[in-house]
Amino acid sequence: MADTSAPQLRASKRKRAQVNYYEEVLSEEEEEVNFSDPAEEEEVEERSPAKKRKTVSSKPLPKKKIFPFLQLPAELRNQIYSHCLHDPAGIYLFSTTQKFRRTVYRGTELAYCDGQPYSSSQTTNSNLDDDEEDGPRPEQPSNVVQPLVPALLAVCKQINAEAHEILYSHEFHTKDTLALHSFLVDIGPRAATYLKKVTLGEWGHGRGVHKAYNHSCFSALAAATNLEKFTFHGLLSWSKAPKPGATCFYRDAFPWLEAVGAAKGKADAALDLIDVMVYDDSVFFNRWGRRRTYAQRPVFKVYKDTEGFRKELGKLLNARMNRIRS
Secondary structure, three states, X not given: OOOOOOOOOOOOOOOOOOOOXXXXXXXXXXXXXXXXXXXXXXXXXXXXXXXXXXXOOOOOOOHHHOOOXXXXXXXXXHHHHHHHHOOOOOEEEEEEEEOOEEEEEEEOHHHHXXXXXXXXXXXXXXXXXXXXXXXXXXXXOOOOOOXXXXXXXXOOHHHHHHHHHHHHXXXXXXXXXXXXXXXXXXXXXXXXXXXXXXXXXXXXXXXXXXXXXXXXXXXXXXXXXXXXXEEEEOOOOOOOOHHHHHHHHHHHHHHHHHXXXXXXXXXXXXXXXXXXEEEOHHHHEOOOOOEXXXXXXXXXXXXXXXXXXXXXXXXXXXXXXXXXXX
């Protein structure tokens, strides 16, 4: 007779890693391995605990660690701003490339003047007599760069409002049009409105990349509509007629010229801001035609026909406005 009782239910096997409860037989090669003592491992762990990442506290700093800078008197704050943002020798900028990006760096006045200081030695008596008759020698260019801290302007809006005029009241001397373009790209159009004085040292020549920046730098300068003075060198010579120079300048600088005119409501408003400088040959040679021993760098003077240059430039600007109105 068959067994009619219900079959015994079997529980399912637990899903876990299989564990062996027997010692594995090691081979001869494995037996030769020296295993470290567990006690020694514990000592090593105690001596070199794992470094824990420091958690940044969200609690504000205590008052004793906060310096109340904005509560200082205004006169004292202005002195601090002057130490951080003012260089009596001026700001001289040169083009460079950092990590494949064109930018500028600060240099000395001596480097800006082609790295040639005036020599006061090895002068003959005749040269000294000629120099004394013609007048005093030019001053020596500075060879010191005072470090500035422009990051101070990014601390807060109040410090920016109080101190940005100290930094941007400098006359910014740019070595060439490439340096001027790189400088304006770095500071942006907002900071360009703070600029007061800009000097362009050299005009790009040839057919390479430097000539292309003659126009590009003035396109970037179009945001600087609050300039009080713009000086450029090297475009004209002392005897050159003003009309060709004005035409060349207008061809490259019309974006900035027209932007200033639009901002001030006068087409030729930029004419009063422009100073034209040319080489001063009298510094290099005395009246006998001999080269002065101390004239080792280019020295400039105001172009003799600046008014004629402005007149020709004004004709081009007004002609453009008349074409727009017609």
